[in-house]
Amino acid sequence: MNILSLNIIGINGGAKANWVKEIRLSNKIGAVALQESKLESVSRSGLVGFWGNNTFEFSYAAFVGLSGGLIWIWDPNIFKADVIIQNRCYLLVRGSMVGSGILLNLINVYAPQSVVAKRQLWDDLTTQIEKYDGKWVLAGDFNAVRSLEERKHSKFKLACAENFNKFIFENGLQEFPMQGRKFTCIRDNGKKLSKLDRFLVSSDFFNSWPQACVRVLPGRHSDHCPIILEVVDLKFGPTPFWVFxxxxxxxxxxxxxxxxxxxxxxxxxxxxxxxxxxxxxxxxxxxxxxxxxxxxxxxxxxxxxxxxxxxxxxxxxxxxxxxx
Incomplete structure (x- = not known):
């Protein structure tokens, strides 16, 4: 299995096709998660510009009210989908990696504002994680931070952070190091910063690719920056032999x-x-x-x-x- 092909992009709000295309030119992408599509229905022709060619499959959850709308796009030569579960706050695509048969569950998450509603979402996601086996990747806007250091000049809600951390701990989820930037959401002309967008992965996924990392890309078209999970084996040949x-x-x-x-x-x-x-x-x-x-x-x-x-x-x- 070519693990470079597992690279996943998560994009929240206002993404433009040419922009996503630029990212794909320099990275071999296995899947793209889009959020806030604000579309009742999604067509293949409307997504070709995002992917760059016709070699893709997709699924979506329509928006509700004035916001929302989740989309997963993936390469069928890399990932074969078997089960799709649509929800207002998340889109779950379950399948396996082509060639290796590794079971992989991809969840595109768009958490609500309310602390109570987020706690209900964490419970729903926990139910799904307990229901299916395989490796897990949760990507998206969790609308929550884990600590005070993940916010700057914006209100920190301790109860929200505690609920979020409890959800992560009880499901054995982990985070890869984030490179590029410390924050993913920029508002009020840069006065308010927060880390709302992230990737959470199961322990077996983390252990399979411990050298993976998350990169924050420039957010030129939205107040949320795109993030990319680069699942790569950093093998640079034999370990150097030092002569002192x-x-x-x-x-x-x-x-x-x-x-x-x-x-x-x-x-x-x-x-x-x-x-x-x-x-x-x-x-x-x-x-x-x-x-x-x-x-x-x-x-x-x-x-x-x-x-x-x-x-x-x-x-x-x-x-x-x-x-x-």
């Missing part, structure tokens, strides 16, 4: 380098041969390093033992100049 300048001149270091260099047999092509030679040198230096650190640790332990002895002696007599 303090090693140079230590007994056996130069001999280990010379022996490794002279014992290596070159071959074609040159670039592969050079890479192999560095690997050969690294393996020989690791042996020398381990022996050197072992001896150094032994000397350190002896010195610490002697120091402890002298500290005990200081309590009963004066130390000699040599001991000092």
């Amino acid at each position: 300048s303090s090693w140079i001149g230590q007994p056996g270091f130069e001999e280990a380098v010379v022996e490794a260099s002279e014992s290596f047999v070159a071959f074609d092509p040159p670039d592969v041969s050079l890479t192999s030679k560095f690997a050969h040198l690294r393996s020989r230096l690791k042996v020398w390093r381990d022996e050197f650190l072992s001896k150094e640790k032994e000397s350190e332990n002896m010195a610490l033992s002697e120091l402890e002895y002298l500290e005990n002696e200081m309590e009963s007599r004066d130390l000699t100049e040599e001991e000092e």
Whole structure:
């Protein structure tokens, strides 16, 4: 499974097709969550501009009153949907990852303003999480913060935060580090800031991709910034092998380098041969390093033992100049 394809974008309010298209050009996206569509019905033709081509499937929950409207768009080559549950405050799409069969539940969340109504939403979402197995990703505007630090110049409601944190804790949900910005909602010309938009994932999802992160993108078309969950394996090749300048001149270091260099047999092509030679040198230096650190640790332990002895002696007599 290509885990890069799990990248998910969450966008709240006023999103323009060209803008989403720009994001998709630089990121391989598996799903896009749109909020506040304010549409009673959604057509494929109306979403082509958001996705960039016709290779997508979608589901939506119509808006109620003056706000709302949730949409999920996903790549059927990456994610196969089996169950769709529509609600005024959330849109659940349940399915599996193509190729791997991993069960994945995607929820687009748009929480209400009322503290009581949010608590009811948390209960409803808990029921869904308990009902289905598989990994979970909850994306959207939760209209709640978890701590005072997630608001600036706006009212902090302790009861709301406690209810939200309780919901997260009881369902074993976790958050990835957020990069780009600290806040996702900007109002009153930047005077009021808050972190309302986020991704919450189940522990098994988090453990499968611990190096994933959430990026906050510039909010040019809404008071809410788009957020993207980048589910990537940050594998940059082998762990670097550090050679410290303090090693140079230590007994056996130069001999280990010379022996490794002279014992290596070159071959074609040159670039592969050079890479192999560095690997050969690294393996020989690791042996020398381990022996050197072992001896150094032994000397350190002896010195610490002697120091402890002298500290005990200081309590009963004066130390000699040599001991000092």
